[in-house]
Amino acid sequence: MSMSNNITAFLNFVAFMCSIPIIAAGTWLASKPDNECIHWLRWPVVFMGLAVMLVSLAGFVGAYWKKEGLLGVYLVCMAILIILLLVLLVLAFVVTRPNGAYSMPGKGYSEYRLAGFSSWLRNHITDSDSWRKIRACLADSDICPKLNNEFITADQFFAAHLSPIKSGCCKPPTICGYQYMNPTVWSNPTNAIADPDCSIWNNDPNQLCYNCNACKAGLLGNLRKEWRKANLILILTVVVLIWVYLIACSAYRNAQTEELFQRYKQGWA
Numbered sequence: 001m002s003m004s005n006n007i008t009a010f011l012n013f014v015a016f017m018c019s020i021p022i023i024a025a026g027t028w029l030a031s032k033p034d035n036e037c038i039h040w041l042r043w044p045v046v047f048m049g050l051a052v053m054l055v056s057l058a059g060f061v062g063a064y065w066k067k068e069g070l071l072g073v074y075l076v077c078m079a080i081l082i083i084l085l086l087v088l089l090v091l092a093f094v095v096t097r098p099n100g101a102y103s104m105p106g107k108g109y110s111e112y113r114l115a116g117f118s119s120w121l122r123n124h125i126t127d128s129d130s131w132r133k134i135r136a137c138l139a140d141s142d143i144c145p146k147l148n149n150e151f152i153t154a155d156q157f158f159a160a161h162l163s164p165i166k167s168g169c170c171k172p173p174t175i176c177g178y179q180y181m182n183p184t185v186w187s188n189p190t191n192a193i194a195d196p197d198c199s200i201w202n203n204d205p206n207q208l209c210y211n212c213n214a215c216k217a218g219l220l221g222n223l224r225k226e227w228r229k230a231n232l233i234l235i236l237t238v239v240v241l242i243w244v245y246l247i248a249c250s251a252y253r254n255a256q257t258e259e260l261f262q263r264y265k266q267g268w269a
Contacts, residue, residue: 007248007251008062008251008252009063009064011244011247011248011251012056012057012059012063012074014240014244015055015059015241015245016052016053016057016060018237018241019049019050019053021233022045022048022233022234023046023049023053026043026048026049027046028226028230029227029230030042030043033165034165034222035223035226036141037138037141038130038134038223044088048081048088052078055074056074058073062074071252075245075248075252078245082238082241085234085241086238089234089235092227092230093231094120095118096223096224096228097118098116098117099116099117099221100112100114100115100116100217101116106158107158107159107174108158108162109162109167110164110167111174111214112167112218113213114213114216114220117217117221117224121224122220125220131216138215138219139206139210143165144166144170144183144205145205147166148182148184150183151182157183158180163225164219164221164224165219166218167214167218167221168212168215168216169208169209169210169218169219170184170208170209171183171186171209172209172212173197173209173214175194175198176189176190176191176192176198176201177191177192177194178198197209197213200212
């Protein structure tokens with residue numbers, strides 16, 4: 001096997017290893033309770049990682065056994081995958097940049113405004129048709145019921161760093177002035193007209209604030225937080241993949257040049 005093919009095989013092994021953090025990031029995202037309720041967001045990153053793994057494996061086989069056709073397919077497919085990953089990263093960065101969070105004085109958690117998040121997320125996730133299914137999924141989950149086992153006193157609850165989805169879906173907005181009974185039971189609002197969500201809150205475990213704009217905002221806040229963490233891994237991985245791809249292209253051209261030179265020598269022999 002020529003030096004160029006050796007280099008290409010090694011680079012494909014590196015690309016193969018790069019697929020692992022992509023799959024891991026996708027699996028981590030898919031395992032989050034909020035993503036479980038948004039089915040179309042759960043698996044794209046995992047599928048992308050699996051595609052990178054398969055294409056890298058094909059490139060390794062092509063380089064190791066000198067299958068130029070397979071190497072050509074690898075280069076084309078990897079270019080497409082890198083472009084798709086870049087598009088995914090740019091889209092994720094753009095739609096998760098706006099932040100609807102605002103701090104609450106004297107509270108460990110923040111609350112969230114739906115209007116503070118990107119219109120793309122609002123239109124694709126919190127529209128009425130989508131939210132009906134998401135709301136039912138959230139009500140069936142243990143996101144809010146678990147709070148009753150975690151906090152006993154009001155002081156404990158108010159000092160807690162609740163996730164966006166717990167802050168938005170499991171309690172009424174602070175501005176409503178509800179009195180704390182337990183994390184999912186509140187009574188006697190002192191300012192019930194301060195926000196439309198105040199009248200939507202219900203102590204029924206199947207309702208709580210799942211129909212509130214605060215809950216929709218909390219879900220988007222969770223997605224934003226999780227995707228921005230995953231983006232860090234994806235950015236590093238894509239940078240390595242681009243570097244590997246460029247070197248692989250150079251090695252592929254060198255291998256073709258070597259082959260032409262060998263044929264030329266044989267023709268003169």
